[in-house]
Amino acid sequence: MTKTKSILFWFLAFLITISSAIYQRVTGPTYPVKGRVNFDGKLITYKFERSHSSNKNYLIEINIDNNVEGILYWKRYKFDQNFKSILMTNNNGLKAELPKQPPAGKLEYFIELKKDDKKIFLPEDKTVVIRFKGDVPDFILIPHILAMFLSMLFSTRAAFEYFSKEPKLKFYFLLTIISLFIGGFILGPIMQYYAFGKWWTGFPFGFDLTDNKTLIAMIGWLFAFYKIKKSSNPKVWVLAAAILMLIVYLIPHSLLGSELDYSKIDVK
Known part of the structure; x- marks a missing residue:
């Protein structure tokens, strides 16, 4: 040759x-879910992880103005019947944490954005499943x-x-x-x-x-x-x-x- x-x-x-x-x-299935949406005349970009350390909570952050309300909905995957809700803090962006889970534990989640009579879901047409694992x-x-x-x-x-x-x-x-x-x-x-x-x-x-x-x-x-x-x-x-x-x-x-x-x- x-x-x-x-x-x-x-x-x-x-x-x-x-x-x-x-x-x-x-x-x-561990690749992050990413997207862009227009809400109230502004472009919002987001990135939701689908794999995270079981040693700490997963912090979700969305860069958005202070007049928008955010609600994080989550439940244990294939176990909980109903979603729990967490009102996201809004100080230089929306923030909320998913509670850490044992290794191989999975959570299903999505976010609702609200302003006046307008609302939108992130992601728009599905939920996100995140799996926790040891480091x-x-x-x-x-x-x-x-x-x-x-x-x-x-x-x-x-x-x-x-x-x-x-x-x-x-x-x-x-x-x-x-x-x-x-x-x-x-x-x-x-x-x-x-x-x-x-x-x-x-x-x-x-x-x-x-x-x-x-x-x-x-x-x-x-x-x-x-x-x-x-x-x-x-x-x-x-x-x-x-x-x-x-x-x-x-x-x-x-x-x-x-x-x-x-x-x-x-x-x-």
Whole structure:
């Protein structure tokens, strides 16, 4: 393989990897809800978080003039029947706090703005669900993200070996499997324990999609390695494993993630 061709393959692999990471992030259930609305002749911008530390209340702030009244409505997700209301303070902007919840606890909320006979809801046509989680140390979080990113990068780079006359299949398999194992099966469970108090919530213990898709990616690559030794055309199986991993990575992060069942704990 020429040096130019190798550089091109690495560039394309990086481009696909970073694009899939961005797509996974912005389509996931923890990505903030953002929007702009016109109210009383003024443009209001808002940003509502959908993931927050379980060690502190979540402060909601909206930059708006002092003549507007704001009411925060919230309830425990899939548990409370009715919304509770909190009158937001208005001092250089509307402010109110959602009470902190145990790890994996979720709250459903929205805001009503009122002025004279006018009112509007934020968001306009839905509620926001926020999940609380324990704080994960940076020395666990950063290596986990890096290892998972590298596993996707190496996997995608391996796919381009399909177009090489002398493919380095075992080399890229090792890079992929090592980074995937470290990120998904060592650092991943540690991070999960810090955040939600459990090491593994995928198969066979639960339905956590993040854990399960990591497991599927690993099985796909282990099967590809078996085919590298047995198949007359191993490049096809490496390409298939890489495509499977890409599909897995395109599934939004934290979808069907850990969720506290309030009915099983002592709640007020």
